[in-house]
Amino acid sequence: MLTAYHWRIIVFFFTEKQNAKDTIAFIESNVSFVSIMTSIAIALCYVIVFPWFELGLARAMSFGKRARNDFYTEEREWEIGRRKLIAQEQANIIEMELKNRSDQSKLADIQLVKSYQNILQGENFGRWLNDIKNGPIHNNLQNTINNYLNMVDSIEGKFINSEIELAHANFVSDLSTLVSALSDGKLDETRRADIIKFGSKALASQQEYRKKVRELLGV
DSSP states (O other): OHHHHTHHHHHHHHHOOOOHHHHHHHHHHHOOHHHHHHHHHHHHHHHHHHHHHHHHHHHHHHHHHHHHHHHHHHHHHHHHHHHHHHHHHHHHHHHHHHHHHHHHHHHHHHHHHHHHHHHTTTTHHHHHHHHHTTSOOOTTHHHHHHHHHHHHTSGGGOOSSHHHHHHHHHHHHHHHHHHHHHTSSSOOHHHHHHHHHHHHHHHHHHHHHHHHHHHHHOO
16 A cells, blocks of 8 residues: 555656665655555555455345345245146136036936936836736836837937946846846746746846935935
């Protein structure tokens, strides 16, 4: 700091070629007690004050960095939250669509159950099957089974629910066997025994099918 404050003397030494008397005179004219003390004071201020200034500047910069980082963190968290919200909304929409499809499938199966039940004339068909083992065969039993099987063979005759469709297929198979026995010529003891056996099996599979319908469709 002392050399910086007295730069004229430095320049003089490097550029001028003077005798000792002139050199001393130049130094005396450019150096004084005040200039020396001023240089020392400036140097002390630099040594003492500048570190504090540097510290304050560093803290200000650190505060700015923290503020910037906090801003970036908040922006990132907001964006993550927004994406989660969008994903949740999409999941809710998909869930609603699946529920609607499930409800529509359930309604379609319920309607089909009612259609089948109408062909069997409500609760009468179960009693007809149960009466076979006691001897009488209802006159409408064979026609009812044929009408039922015709609906099964139609496009609209299949259940959407796989468990109900399987139970119903077993019932249909037993009905088909029973109607074949009913149509098989003269009624003798062997044929009657077959009809009783096939009727009991059809009744059991009907009850299993209706159990599945109650469990899965509530009807």
